[in-house]
Structures are given as structure tokens and as C-alpha cells.
Amino acid sequence: MQGFLSNVSPSNSSSLFEHGSNVLWIQLFMAVLSIVGSGSIIVFAIFQNLRRTAEERALFILSVADLMLCFTWLIGAVLLKQTCDNRDACYNLHAVEQMLYMSSFFYTLNYTWALCKGLKEEYRTGMTDHSKTW
Structure with a gap:
């Protein structure tokens, strides 16, 4: 166990983010999966006109x-691929991401x-209907 923890250092863990290739592919993959999932819910809700109940409206807004x-x-x-030379753009994008996360x-x-x-x-309605039959 001690040998495992001794290999973890800031220099080893930051090598993943130095090139950004692995993070880029993970981020692209997760974005595509999210677009497919959220987009399919939105398209289905629009074509089926399913925004009538509170649950359906809440799911639509969440999507x-x-x-x-x-x-x-x-x-x-895309900015990670270009190493984000413009610090203001990266900061503002990160702030927007955090607001959307929240x-x-x-x-x-x-x-x-x-x-x-x-x-x-x-x-409740099921219980009242059931009590009326007795």
C-alpha cells in the first residue's frame, strides 16, 4: 500500500493534463453522449407535445x-485542444460551465x-378509489 501511494505525486498526476489529449477525448465523448441523451428527450417531447404535466415540464427543462x-x-x-492562450475566455467559459452545473x-x-x-x-387517489370499492 505504501508503494502505491509513493508513486502519486503532483508531477505524475499533472502529466495527464499537460498534453490534454486524454482529457480532450473524455470530454468529447461525454459531450456527445449528453447531446444524444438530452437531445432525444427534447425531440421526443416536442414531437409528442409532452409538456403537460409538472414532471414532463421539469424533465424537459432539465434536458x-x-x-x-x-x-x-x-x-x-476545443479550447483545451488549442491550449487556451486567451485566459479570459477560459475563465468565462469555466464560470458559465459552473453556472450550468448548478x-x-x-x-x-x-x-x-x-x-x-x-x-x-x-x-392518494389510488387509496381513495380503493376505499370506495369496499
Whole structure:
């Protein structure tokens, strides 16, 4: 165990980020997966007109926020490929990414809350319907 921890040093861990190639490919792959996932939910919701209930609206808004976040990932991957000589652009992009991360987190909480409220209401109506049959 001690031998494993002795190999970890700031110089060894920073070599991954010096060239940026591995990070670039991971970032591109995750962005493409997010675009496919969020885009398919958005396209399905638009074509099926599924924004009627609170759960569907919350999921639609969450998908839009995730789609915007993955576009910033793509822009970040392009800037990482160019080693981002413009520090202001990198800083501003990182700030926008962090805001989109937070909005995505809060929209996830909103979707979970709407889903729980819908399930609770469905359970209550099921209990009242069940008690009427007895």
C-alpha cells in the first residue's frame, strides 16, 4: 500500500493534463453522449407535445439545461485542444460551465420533487378509489 501511494505525486498526476489529449477525448465523448441523451428527450417531447404535466415540464427543462452544459463542454474541449492562450475566455467559459452545473443540479432536484409529488398524489387517489370499492 505504501508503494502505491509513493508513486502519486503532483508531477505524475499533472502529466495527464499537460498534453490534454486524454482529457480532450473524455470530454468529447461525454459531450456527445449528453447531446444524444438530452437531445432525444427534447425531440421526443416536442414531437409528442409532452409538456403537460409538472414532471414532463421539469424533465424537459432539465434536458435543455443539460444540452446547454454539453455545448460548453464541446467548446471547452476545443479550447483545451488549442491550449487556451486567451485566459479570459477560459475563465468565462469555466464560470458559465459552473453556472450550468448548478442549474442542472437544481433542475434535477426540481424534477425529483415533481416526480415525488406526482407519485404521492397518484397513491392518494389510488387509496381513495380503493376505499370506495369496499
